Amino acid sequence: MKSEQIIYQEIKDILWSIIPPKESKIAFRGYIYDSPNQLGCHKILDDGQMELIEIPSGILLQLMYLMKDLQKCEIFSQKPWTHFKIIFLKNKMFEVDFAYIPKEDSWVNLIMKGISDLTEEEWKNTGIPKELWEERVFYKDSGQLGKLQSYFINKERREEFSNLTDDQYIYQQIAELLRSIAPSNQCNLVLSGYVKNQLSQLDFHQVMDNGQTLHIDMSSDELLTLLQLLEDLQNCKIFAKEPWTHFHITLDKDDKFKMGFSYEN
Structure with missing residues (x-):
């Protein structure tokens, strides 16, 4: 397993490869649970306010897996953490803080508290x-x-979907999230990719009437939420005997949802 110093260096190298050279002070922070996870990178302004820096989806997943590796380092075996904040100053690690906050005491966008x-x-x-x-x-x-x-x-939603199995409820959540991200309600959507241990890829596209596809960008929160839902889906009882790694989801203009699976090493 990598040491914490190697992981810190890899995180620094990745972040500074995508951050404009003019930025001198940035904060990389978030929380890591089995699910959900949240990570974000911000530039720190002179007045102390923070401004979000968008991270490409592939790099965001790299960073998430590095932070999960960091949690497993021996140095944290006696003092585990779930939340983190790393400050970089002119390409050097300036400050590192961790906190252990139980998952049930956490909330989206609530970091280090x-x-x-x-x-x-x-x-x-x-x-x-x-x-x-x-x-x-x-x-x-x-x-x-x-x-x-x-x-x-969501007491009302629990009652509304009380007749659904766990996997059906997750399908419903995925469909709603995809439709909320899509540029239009009247378009055909495709989400495909794979979800493996420490390795995942998600590709989201709009399918035009002429068959051409247009890539749809997702925010870091949207990407991590989808990944969480897919990991939860993998863990549903229905897939206990037939696990899957690769998936293909279609959501048409009439909101008809289809999902196919395959297993690949």
Whole structure:
């Protein structure tokens, strides 16, 4: 296994290969769980504010797998972490911070801080259900977290899709996400690729009426959410005896969803 110093160097080399030379100070931060994961790169402005730097999807996946490797390094065996913040100053690693925040105490775009750490004023701008925030704050420092997030989130949707199996519910989520990313509601979409351990690729295209395809860009959050859904799908009971690595999804203008699978070493 790579040492943490080698991984840090690889992360630095990757980031500075895509960052404009004029940028002198950047922050690479996020969280790594089995799923979900969130990573982002920002330039730090003179006033301390941060501005997002878009990362190509292939490079984003490289960085995610490097951070997962970093979590496994022996140096962190006694002090594991889930959240990280790495500051680079003029192409040199300037500051590295880690925090262990339980998955159930985490929230999208909440980095290096748990739900239970939020004040009421901070909570108001997060989109976190109030009951969930109150539950986490109530149990803070007790060694417990309270009810699972799923108890508080999307109660109506749980009832709406209560008759679906786990894999069918994931298909529904994938279809909704693809349609939300697409440039138009009236277009045919194709998502294909493979999901393997430490190696994944996702390609998203719009299929024109003449058969030509146009690549559709995804944000880092959209890419990681899709990857998470696909990994969750791989773990569904229905695929226990017939695992898959490669997939091909079509979503037509009428929102008819089809997904094919194959297994390749």
